[in-house]
Amino acid sequence: MFYTYPSCTSCRKTKAWLKEKGIKYEERHLFKAPPTVEELLEIIKMTNNGLDEILSTRSQKFKELDVDIEELTVTQLLSMIHEEPRLLKRPILTDGEKLIVGYNKSMMEQLLA
Template identity: 35%
Template sequence: MLFVEYPKCTTCQKAKKWLTEQGIAFECRHIVENHPTVEELKQWHQMSGLPLKRFFNTSGMKYKELGLKDKLPQMTEEEQYELLATDGMLVKRPLLVGNDFAVPGFREKEWEEKLNS
């Protein structure tokens, strides 16, 4: 399992602790030092079954600086993937990626459901 994180993020720390407590093995990846590629983002988005907007860190400073709240609706999916791939801080974290699923953000109940299915 891949755990994409920003180590200073408190939600990431909480999620990591939760995974460890569940006895789940995972590999960590620093989202800023090794940000997702367009190909990875497309694959994870498809596996998630969620709207692409869920992959954006909408509460992040970078999102607000770029005025993405107003720009995203006018952008194509391809443009959104390209933008997400430019900066790890734009991507919602933590991101848990399994063989057949990807879940952006940490919601304990949602992660439990994915891991138990």
């Protein structure tokens, strides 16, 4: 599964790499078809650093929230991310077991191994 946004440079580089390697993938536009709360939970389970790994805390959208995420329940936080997928780092690439956030060529090479 490849969660992407077309104008994102890292997303375009990742997509080009996947095509170059002949890897089949299902592409999901992060803003038109955001991950469900259940999918977000599965994504978080694959992370090494939990939400820090997928949450774009430096994004303008996150700064506009003016919310202390430490005070939110997991359910509230996942619902918020589902409603506002711009809070996610991108791209997000997963085979259902491993997760890659951002353009990371060495991790993508490992995914093939």
